[in-house]
Amino acid sequence: MRKLLFAFVATLFSFSAMAGGHAEWWKNAGAPYAGTTLQGIAENTPPGQFAGDVLAKEFEALTGIKVRLENTSWDQMYDKAIKDMEANSGIYDFVYIEQDIVYDYLNRDFLVNITEGLASNPDLQAPGVSLDDFTTFIDYFKDGSGDVFGVPMEAFIKVYLYRKDLFGRADAKAQFRAQYGYGLTPATSFDQWRDNAEFFTHFCAEQGMECWGTTVQGHTGHPASTYEFLESIAPSFGLYNWGVNMDSYQSCVENGGQLNGGRAKAALNFWTQLLPFAPPEALQSTWSEVGSSFAAGRAAQGWVYGENAAWIATDAEKSAVVGKVGVMLPPTAPGVMTQAASGNGYIGYFDGGAYGIPHSSKNIEATMLWLQFVAMNDHQADWAIAGGRITHKDTYADPKVMAVDEQADGYFSLMRDTGFLYAGAPPFPFHGAGRGAIDPFIYSALAGEMTPEEALDGACQALDQVMADLGYQD
Amino acid sequence: MFSNNKKGWLLLSPTIFILIIVGLVPFFYVLYVGFFKWNPLAVDPSMQFEGFGFNYRRLIFDGVFLESIWRSIKFSVVTLTLELSLGFLLALSLLSSFPLKKFFRGVHTLPLVIAPIVVGSIFKLFTVQGLGPLPHLLKDYFGYTLNYGMNAEQAFWMIVIMDIWHWTPFVTLTLLAGLSALPQDPYESAKIDGANNFQIFLYITIPMMVPVLIVVIFIRLMDSLKIVDEVWMLTGGGPGYATRFTGIHIWKEVFEKRYYGLGSAMSILYLYITIVICWILYSVMVSRGKSED
Missing domain, CATH: 3.40.190.10 (Periplasmic binding protein-like II)
Known part of the structure; x- marks a missing residue:
């Protein structure tokens, strides 16, 4: 203020x-x-x-x-x-x-x-x-x-934020190396993200700190979680444009789409597997709550919207982690960075x-x-x-x-310097209807009511139904 | 008849005009839109008539919509039963004297004056994981994990508890008004005849309270069938479909996905179902009341 x-x-x-x-x-x-x-x-x-x-x-x-x-x-x-x-x-x-x-x-x-x-x-x-x-x-x-x-x-842009102070702790570094066999650094791969998340969840608990390994923007009743998946996590795994085939407006693999393909399933599996290492409020968190959780020092790393990054890092009145925040590009699956650099893909949401x-x-x-x-x-x-x-x-x-x-x-x-690697949402006039069809499946996957595979199979069918209903597949 | 009551009709005309404008016109418009395939996000965003039954046929096979109706009915039955039981107990308690009775009655009534969306906010702040005190207390003292963002059962019951908190005072106050107005003669006669308190309650109080109960049941039934605001704020209809009651489902179909035709048909169908449920209930209660007379 x-x-x-x-x-x-x-x-x-x-x-x-x-x-x-x-x-x-x-x-x-x-x-x-x-x-x-x-x-x-x-x-x-x-x-x-x-x-x-x-x-x-x-x-x-x-x-x-x-x-x-x-x-x-x-x-x-x-x-x-x-x-x-x-x-x-x-x-x-x-x-x-x-x-x-x-x-x-x-x-x-x-x-x-x-x-x-x-x-x-x-x-x-x-x-x-x-x-x-x-x-x-x-x-x-x-x-x-x-x-x-x-x-x-x-x-x-949507960036990867991490806690420099936590990643820099000598005791954490030693413990991490002993446990995982390699050095503790901010994540440059999804496996490392998961290891970091698991490690800091336990480390924080041992140290009596109220912090967890990673943020997860996983509200199970708000579109923020669908957006997080479609616009940040899926692209970093190489799934673009919601997995919709832009020529045929089909999203299921069997019809030429990618929404229930290997990359999408890997992305959703990765994301849902982070939940045990996220702050307990994760399943009721939209973008705002994720920013607040990180600012309160409740997460060691995470995807955070850039509009929050600056104040989290600099505004001591609102943030408990001023001076402790590191900013990087989020990890990407092999090949994604090359595709983004050549304009054939993107690593996240602008x-x-x-x-x-x-x-x-x-x-x-x-x-x-x-x-x-x-x-x-x-x-x-x-x-x-x-x-x-x-x-x-x-x-x-x-x-x-x-x-x-x-x-x-x-x-x-x-x-x-890296804004060109990011992209806005795909040019879908049916944006709201399409997302609304996918929402319940993402919510169910996050709540554990469906496996990521079941959720994406259902999501692509629902999205295809919407695109057919609205006349885009003719 | 009209000519004999010109003055009466004249005085009634503003009311009739308002009722037509705010009640009948929107109703018939929704009924009309329900016959069309209409989504402004479509390639053809115009209203397309594809037969009177187009949207209604689709709804008969729409599992998500049908589930939402079942979920709403289940919710209404559960909340109505609990609110009536609790409300009756509280109303009976408030008939007798006890210390701080006025204070309790005042505090008890407070939830009634709070807007539903605020009730949702209060419960969210109180129960959300990581921030709310309730999950902490439950975990610390009972080892119970409250996380309705992940647990469908918890989400449903949290909405039930919220509704009970919000609306039981209404039931209590209405029943209290009814109880206070009951004639005392039957009670005195029953006592002279040797009836115990339970018998008096069952054979005197309940039958005499039937008209008031009918009013309370209908108001609460219709209210609970159309619940939206509190759920919207607390769970957003999630996790998954767990708290996606019909009102929320219609909202999402109409205002998120822009299925105006289908959404209108849903509204009409749901209105019809609500009327049928109320009519059945009314018939049962009135016929039972008559047979007891």
């Missing part, structure tokens, strides 16, 4: 300089809409909080346009945003578009074409703001002709989202101004520090970001 306050004050102070010669432009551009309140909805994440608490206030001070951003849970965000856009009710002037849902939104023509909107209204084009400043992550929010439908506000304007918005022009304000270069560094996200190319080189990068064991550098 103090950090956020500091960021707010610092940004306010630097704001006159930031707006520079453009402050007058913003004032004039906002004048016709002064007094308007823009209503937005987004997922409650550190970047979203920064936008609502800091950027919205600056924007109001500059233009007179008030921004009320409703940062809520992931489920509620989707529920409210989609219902609003479907009903064309115009409650929200801008909505959060997660990278994986953008194909659904574009398919259903929910969003305003921002490129076209700005081109047809030059008076709204803010000086010094260019969509070219964004990293390639903005490409996920473009249609086939290259027009932008969402302005990225967060982008981060997550993030953008703000877009629904057609139903009653204040499209004022919202265009707000989205351009969000896209300004000037506040990107503070936003990156507060939210662990980077959407602009130049942000990596900002001195403030580089300082935090050092404290966060090179998380930002890792994203800059």
Whole structure:
């Protein structure tokens, strides 16, 4: 909180300089809409909080346009945003578009074409703001002709976090070598991950510490676990695009898919076998709880979303492991790294989202101004520090970001240098329906009610049924 | 009749108008949508009519949907039985005087004023592994592992306990109101005739309470059959399908998977099943009440 306050004050102070010669432009551009309140909805994440608490206030001070951003849970965000856009009710002037849902939104023509909107209204084009400043992550929010439908506000990769202090302990190293016959290091293979997890679970218990060997984002009633499997674990085993054959839209092996193939089963087996070495809350943990568990020092290693990596590593008010966090790429199965480097695969999920304007918005022009304000270069560094996200190319080189990068064991550098190995979700317009069909099988595998093999056989049949129902297999 | 009661109809018209708008129009719209194959995520996102029985035929063979109905009925029977038993006991207790009676009655009523979603949150905070105190206490003192994220039985019973905690006060208060209003003459006569307390309860109290019991049973039955919020917050319907009651199942089909046509048919079918269950129960209770008269 103090950090956020500091960021707010610092940004306010630097704001006159930031707006520079453009402050007058913003004032004039906002004048016709002064007094308007823009209503937005987004997922409650550190970047979203920064936008609502800091950027919205600056924007109001500059233009007179008030921004009320409703940062809520992931489920509620989707529920409210989609219902609003479907009903064309115009409650929200801008909505959060997660990278994986953008194909659904574009398919259903929910969003305003921002490129076209700005081109047809030059008076709204803010000086010094260019969509070219964004990293390639903005490409996920473009249609086939290259027009932008969402302005990225967060982008981060899924990394492997580990506890440097635990892995560095001499007694742990000696005990591990005696037990497993090789040295204790952060995992570079899945076998090593499992050994580390088993070892630290017992080691922590012996030492009277409340910690376990690994995180597992394994909620048995929330899609977070399906996403974890499909977007992080399965790709690192070489299973891409949910195992769906992108030509025939089939996912079962017998029909040409891969969702119940060897790689998928190896991935799910690996993941479920980690459960005995995960904190007891693992089966009720979404991405947020995994971040909190790691920050509380309850896990020695794990897959953690990058939006949490920075604060876990640097924010002593919220994290008990500041200065003790190491960041690496997660292990991958043989061949996966080569495929990812050549663009024929990916090692994990490049997550993030953008703000877009629904057609139903009653204040499209004022919202265009707000989205351009969000896209300004000037506040990107503070936003990156507060939210662990980077959407602009130049942000990596900002001195403030580089300082935090050092404290966060090179998380930002890792994203800059290896981001190309990651990918967003596959371009499925049926994203929600497909995932919903898979969910119960992943939940059952995690709960031990089904073997991973049974779960994936069932999941692929359910997914194929959905794709057939929706007409994708014709 | 209409011409004789113009003023009455005029006064009733706002209510009738609201009922039509908020009740009948949505109902008929859902009924209408239920006849279509409609999913906006499909290649053809338009509504396609494929026969009146298209979605309903599919539901007859939809194992997950049918299981969710069975699960909901099981849940309703279990919670209703336990809440009625506990509520009756508490109501009888509250008839007599004891120290701090008013305080107990106040505290006992508190869950009633809490929104279902908050009840789910409270139970989650209290029972979630790693954070909640209950798993720790059970493990430390009884060696019992509570992890409803993994154990389907525990998940089901945790929802039952949550529902009992939330709704037993309603049963208690309603029955208490009924008990307080009962005439005293039959009790005095029964005592003079030498009936013991159990006989009085069985042959005097219960029969006289039948109208109140019917109201309580129907309200709670209909409520428990459509449970969503608390379950959503506590288990999300998991693990697997363990707590995927019909309300949750419909929500997931409609708002996650966007099967609007199928989901509408599910809603109508489930409404029909609820009405049938209530009608059977009502018939049994009323006929039994008449035969006892």
